[in-house]
Amino acid sequence: MKRRYGIPSIIVCIIFLIQLPWTYAYGEPSSEETREILQQSLSIVEIDHEIERIADRQKQLDKQRQTLSIQLQEQEDQIHTQQDRAGAVVRSYYTGERDSLLMTVLGARSIKDLFILYDYYQIIIGRDQAVLDKYQDRYRTMQQTSAQINQTSAELSELKNNLQNQRERVLALQKEVDGKVAASGDAAAMQKLMDELTIYWENIGIYEVKRYFKALASAMQNLPQFIQEQNGGISTTGTTYTIQIGQDELNTFLRSQNPIFKDFAFQFDKDRITASGQRDQLQLSIEGHYTVENEPQNSIRFHVDKLVFNQLELPDTTRRMLEREFDLGFYPQKILSFVKATEVSTTEGILEVKLAISF
Template sequence: MRRQHIGIKLAAALLCLSLWTSLPVKAAAIDEQTRKILEDSLSIVEIDQEIERIGLQQAETQRRQQDLQKQLGIQRQQIQLQQERAGAVVRSYYMGERDQLLSILLGAKNLGQALTLIDYYEIIISNDKDILNAYQERYASISKLERKTSATASELQDIKNRLLAQRTRVTALQERVNKQVNGSGDSETMRRLIEEMTSYWENIGLYEVRRHFKALAGAMEGLPQFIKGQKGAIVTNGKTYTVTIQEEEFNRFLQSRDELFKQFGFTFEKEGITVQGKSGTMDLLIKGHYTLENTPKNAIVFHVDRLVFNGLELPDTTRSNLEKQFDLGFYPQMLLPYVKATGVETLPQQLKVQLELSL
């Protein structure tokens, strides 16, 4: 059954590939209007996927919010009981009832009676402490739960806003595509081109892009070890360190990690990093930059600014989702213990990372 399923997917992919390669025009060679229509069409497909992801996130957040509300109701009932018991203890001290116990203890007629009264007194006082501690713990617990419930409500509202914005965006794009297709002079050919380009992207393109991002994420895990082996890559000046990664060496490192990168080149520029290459029928261009981040932990994080597939620029939703799925970051602590990154800079043919001791 599994082999049959794989065979069906492979046949669909080959069909899409034959359709796309047989088209009279390619994305890189078509006119600007057609290219824009295809870009908008791909954006619709990708934003639809984002809407589906947001919908699933919304359903999960709503379920979590309902669970929290249920827990909150139970906690409020329990804290009311604890509050009554704690209130009785506090009143007993305020009214001097515990002072009377102490007076009785001091008035014991003999040592045996005094020891017995001490035992009773300790039991009462210990019970009082347990009641007050239980109330404090329950109060802290419900306060934490209320904050989580509030945060979840805020998160849910943000999700709803994102969902509404993306739906508005995809509707506007669809209207624009329909208008452009109808005004193209050959709407039937244009619709066929859109359909075949979309099928090619969904069956082959997206898989290939993810495959390359996954390979790059895997390679980045070995970057610290690679840097350690490069003579002069780490320069120290007291408590500060400068890590310099040379473009040529970095490309050689990636190619040693995966055959995929033998068709791709990484270029370090002042504005950021460009990745460009071709694999089979796929042309891929990635432009991005690194930023210093301290949350959730100190790291040099890669951001995708542009993603161009076969001459067609993909939307921000695709870039953002790839960033979430594949970690292309650099973690200084994996290179040197007790350091933190304080800066990152790309220069022509170089990437520099500033570190300092964090003892």
Template sequence: MNKWKLMKLAICLLVIVSLMLESRLVVTAEPPSSYSAPPLVSEDEELQEILQSSLSIVEIDKEIERIQARQLILQEQLIDTELRLYEREMDIEQKREQAGKVLVAYYKGERIDLYLSLLKSRNLEQFLFSFEMIEYILSKDREVLDLFIKEQRDLQSLYEQFAAENEQLLYAEQELQQQRERVLTLEKQIDDQLSGRTDAERVELLIKQLTQFWEQQGIAHVEAYFEALAYAMNELPGWLQKNSQYLSYKGFNYTITLPEEVLNQYLQDYDPMFRYFEFDFKEDSITARGKKEDIDIEISGHYSIVEEPSNYIQFTIDELYFNGFSLPDSTKQELAQRFDLNFYPSLLVKFLRARSVAVTENELSIELKLAF
């Protein structure tokens, strides 16, 4: 009996061990990641151009989707405005008729008769009654005319709104056509270049790897850097208030002098992400570079002053590189719209306005003035 129990126990142990080994084999036999390490800048200039064009197509396609979505919204707004215009035009016809009757009454002198009734009053009570009636009629006249004028202004405002929305829609359609033409041109260029290569299949695989890596990891890292930079720039005025050694003033004039290494230290203290990121100041330009593992990002741009509608210092992205590949204008514009990298003097001191901004070797200088 004991032998049978021992045999059953041994069999159970063997089954458990075999199951464990099988499960371990299944885990270790998982397929590799859907993409390998991303292609980097190649010494093969044609290959580099093909990969660059393929990445541009991906981003331009996204811009086309954004434009199409904006078109739908504009079309809905246009239909709504057109419907409101029709309703307003119907309403104003009635107001125009009422206003016309009032103006005719004044033109024919009918309202003078009202004033004459005051002279015909036989006693004070009749005089006051006539006066109240005149005041009531004149107030109603004013209401009719004021309402007509308001309706006219509202109608004009709707016409202007309709025209602006229609212009935006036409611009979006032109922009969409331009982007589609860009995609077709790039696709034809890639097809022509691939047709002349003996390694076309390998290049197509590299295109796929680059596209997958950009969509699955690259864009998320770029957006993360932009988001962190936007928050850091928004809080820079508050940091300058606490670190007044970089801020000097004389009368109503203020000067911010920010060395390159100070800004880099501020960013590193602000967010650990910037340990892998560095600003480099050159004459009239700023370059920010960051590299971590398989992600290499470079942003180049310049500062300029915007006066209206509110005074601030705008950062314009001139170049944006991902792993050595230049991203198209549509991507730069979309990132600039989503993430605010500008500097607002009024956050430093109320009523401060930027007068000039200059970037020299290793230093950023901003001239400001109080404007009441």
């Protein structure tokens, strides 16, 4: 069950944190055992939130499926009527009725009669085509709705499995934490630490983490312009273009975008990117990598492989949630509209993107 805390609880939490020794509030926990218990308890909180997100999404999809089913029934009723009309048109051509009409036009005795009959013929043929086109449109719409229902049903089935897996994961983790707390020697004190950590995380921590991600996502929107302004930032060999960004250049750029990055820095290593920093009692470390993505559009997407908050690693559910909510990638076609990214790599101190002309 999701817990909500009011202002008095937050104040108590902050007072409690101030009274704790620096080894915990909020630096490295006093022991590896304590750190592990707190990390697992934080994971339980975050996986619980993921379960809530999945359940909410299930409700949305189920409602969407019901609406689509109603639309499909209405479309089926409409297409039956349209089908009869289209069938009558097709039969008229098959039996030669339209040929007889054409012969009547061709058999006109005067130019004036010819034009009058031809106008009638054009009107009839035009109406026939409109009937056939309307039938085809109805049929395509019905197929699309049916495909949407199938896709929604498949997503619901996948969500159901995911929900079950996450619930089993929470139960197993909770059982493990309960055992460690009982064996800690002071279960009451450990439980209090866990409760206060939960209060701190849900009322302060998650919002601070999101604040950094939001600032990063906003800054990345301006990265293409920054690259264009750098001398030597883009080089070309034949039809291949290369973008190189140094970690020092990127850090300078980020600090020009937002003062939050004053004590925050990116570091490029082989096939790995690390971003970390510390402000007041908040320590944050993000580790990830870039990939080239072509859907829904060509881009360099950042994937969070590891996320550590105040020495406590957050679970994969939190990483995926932040990836969905904040776009930390960038789009090479905002730099050169006629190219697309084909390869991205990192080496010590350098991020390199290969581009090719997009036909």
